[in-house]
Amino acid sequence: MQTPAPTVDGSKPVLEVVNLVKEFSLQRSLLVRRRDRVHAVDGVSFKVEVGETLGLVGESGCGKSTLARAVMRLIEPTSGQIYIDGTDIVPLSKRQLRPYRRQLQIVFQDPFASLNPRLSAAEIVAEPLDVHDIGSAEERMERVVELFQRVGLRASQMKNFPHQFSGGQRQRIGIARALASNPRLIVADEPVSALDVSIQAQVVNLLMDIQQERKLSYLFIAHDLAVVAHISHKIAVMYLGRIVEFAERRALFTQPLHPYTEALLAAVPVPNPALKREREVLGGELPSPINPPSGCHFRDRCPHAFDRCQSESPALREIGSGHLVACHLH
Known part of the structure; x- marks a missing residue:
């Protein structure tokens, strides 16, 4: 029996996350019963509107992928x-969650590891249709053919297995699978980071075209600011489990407010070798999420840190219209 889709309210955000926390408990040793906790996601809040792309950026280890999996409830x-x-x-419950999974799909980072090597490409794309009992067998096959054509693959490739495709083609299969249940939002967890630069552009442009056609919303996670600038409407900058800046794309790139955002933008390569600019190099390494610094988590690497940063954690506050920053300097 086909599971009914939840009622859609177009006046509300497709996705709203409020004060989300994800901690992992670690046992230090078998002899010492002390337990430490990894603060992977530490009180994150944001919204994604209909037809909007929210880009989420930050260094490796800042909690982006954990946040993506928590939003999907792949981890609790x-x-x-x-x-x-x-x-x-x-x-x-898992049963109650089932219809909402049709509305919320994910494209994983690794286009090979995320595909079952024992299934053909057609079976992989049809799997969400089978799981949610969408359509008859003939309708499902027609849907798979349509999806193959939409993502730039040939119907003659449907019987091939994942190892017979290139990396870019495998990611197109992953995108087709995510589209199969006709979701309203797709979480794209670094979907182009494992691809060649030329293929990255093709995949990003494909996602943007599909978004315009279907009014899809994306939570687009990446560490490449050039890619994020191309596809995103709004951008959230994440550091050590927290969002430190949130703004419209243009505002973030033209007037960054947080020192961490400034450092990320300064590290973006400039295509013109004759153009020289000052770079603010961050000192130290990303602190351990097991024992984060007191006060502002960024204070040990911030060139502007002062006494208040050590004792008080800055709240994410609105400085301008829709521009939020968590920094005592503002």
């Missing part, structure tokens, strides 16, 4: 709320 959040079309999906 420690606390917080995740609203899909106004319904909090955190307290839902």
Whole structure:
């Protein structure tokens, strides 16, 4: 029996995350019963509107992928709320969550590891249709053919297995699979980081074309600011489990407010070798999420840190219209 899709309320954000926390408990040793906790996601809040792309950027280890999996409930959040079309999906059982999974799909980073090597490409793309009992067998096959053509693959390739495709083609299969259930939002967890630069552009342009056609929303996670600038409407900058800056794309790139955002932008390569600019190199390394610094998590690497940064954690506050920053300098 086909599972009914949840009621869609177009007046509400497709996705709203409120004070989301994800901690992992670690046992130090078999003899010492002390337990440490990894603060992977530490009180994150944001919204994704209909037809909008929210880019999420930050260094490796800052909690981006953990946040993506927690939003999808592939891992269970420690606390917080995740609203899909106004319904909090955190307290839902697996059975209750099932119809919402049709609305929320994911494209993984590794286009090979995320595909079952024992299934043909057609079987991989059809799997969401089978799981959610969408359509008859003939309708499912027609849908798979349509999806193959839409992502730039040939129908003659449907019987091939993942190892018979290139990396870019495998990621197109992953995109087709995510589109199969006709979702309203796709979480793209660094979907182009494992691809060649020329292929990255093709995949990003494909995602943008599909978004315009279907009014899809994306939570687009990446560490490449050039890619994020190309596809995103709004951008959230994440550091050690927290969002430190949130703004419209243009505002973030023309007037960054947080020192960490400034450092990330300064590290972006300039295509013109004759153009010289000052670079603010960050000192030290990303602190351990097991024992983060007191106060502002960025203070040990910030060139502008002062006494207040050591004792008080800055709240994410609105400085301009829709421009939020967590920094005592503002």
